[in-house]
Amino acid sequence: MLIPKIRGRQRIILAIDIIPKDSWSCLCEVVKVACEEASGIKIGLPLILSVGIEKTRELTRICTHTDSLIIADLKLADIGDVMVLVLEKLKNMGFNAVIAHAFIGCEDALYKLSQLAHSAGVSLISVVAMSHRGADELLNKHFVDLVSISTECAHVEGLVVPATRPQIIRAVRDMVGDRIALLSPGVGVQGAPYGSALINGADYEIIGRAILKSHNPIEMLRLIAKRQREVLIPTCGGS
Numbered sequence: 001m002l003i004p005k006i007r008g009r010q011r012i013i014l015a016i017d018i019i020p021k022d023s024w025s026c027l028c029e030v031v032k033v034a035c036e037e038a039s040g041i042k043i044g045l046p047l048i049l050s051v052g053i054e055k056t057r058e059l060t061r062i063c064t065h066t067d068s069l070i071i072a073d074l075k076l077a078d079i080g081d082v083m084v085l086v087l088e089k090l091k092n093m094g095f096n097a098v099i100a101h102a103f104i105g106c107e108d109a110l111y112k113l114s115q116l117a118h119s120a121g122v123s124l125i126s127v128v129a130m131s132h133r134g135a136d137e138l139l140n141k142h143f144v145d146l147v148s149i150s151t152e153c154a155h156v157e158g159l160v161v162p163a164t165r166p167q168i169i170r171a172v173r174d175m176v177g178d179r180i181a182l183l184s185p186g187v188g189v190q191g192a193p194y195g196s197a198l199i200n201g202a203d204y205e206i207i208g209r210a211i212l213k214s215h216n217p218i219e220m221l222r223l224i225a226k227r228q229r230e231v232l233i234p235t236c237g238g239s
């Protein structure tokens with residue numbers, strides 16, 4: 001599968017780590033909207049560990065008839081032989097994309113995962129920088145090397161770049177041109193304004209708690225999408 005680069009619809013990927021309002025049916029409704037109106041979902045370890053594999057499969061099934069991204073975010077960071085075992089299981093659970101760390105390197109690691117992902121029709125996305133403050137202590141200092149590992153050696157389809165570090169998004173976009181999708185978390189609760197990652201070159205904003213913890217998650221998702229569109233519309237002068 002190829003991650004679509006330009007989408008005619010909302011450029012939000014819903015990050016699911018919690019259950020909104022402690023209601024499974026509410027979560028299913030938001031997932032349906034995220035996959036039918038927005039660009040898909042990203043399911044994290046907290047959700048999988050709290051509801052289990054069968055329930056997770058229920059969520060991915062809501063999206064399979066759409067052309068959405070259904071991303072497993074386990075941030076894989078292991079030897080290639082072990083990661084490929086995980087990837088097979090994730091594919092069977094209905095995921096069509098997985099996230100791995102790039103810091104594990106290419107040989108016997110990201111490259112091996114990328115080969116299997118490619119033959120299984122699963123999109124591989126790697127993390128080249130992160131949105132929290134501690135990421136600046138080590139990881140974010142190496143984003144240029146991590147982009148090279150990810151793109152020149154492993155040929156991933158997408159890169160995770162932090163909305164809280166717009167300069168990194170711009171630098172990565174300059175490095176990779178238009179050939180790779182940039183997915184950006186850190187919008188909303190972590191402080192980056194809605195649409196800001198898109199303005200700086202990201203293709204998608206990954207947004208979780210701002211939607212799932214709101215009073216009306218579906219309405220909030222649509223409001224954020226509207227805000228993204230407003231921010232992206234070019235203005236014609238004024239300050």
Ligand code: BMP
Pocket residue numbers: 015016017044073127129130131132160162185186187188189190206207208209210
């Ligand atoms: P929220 O919008 O609730 O802050 O969620 C952001 C999501 O993006 C979480 O699932 C988190 O694991 C993920 N994420 C992040 O916040 N920063 C990164 O650098 C990389 C991530 O995958």
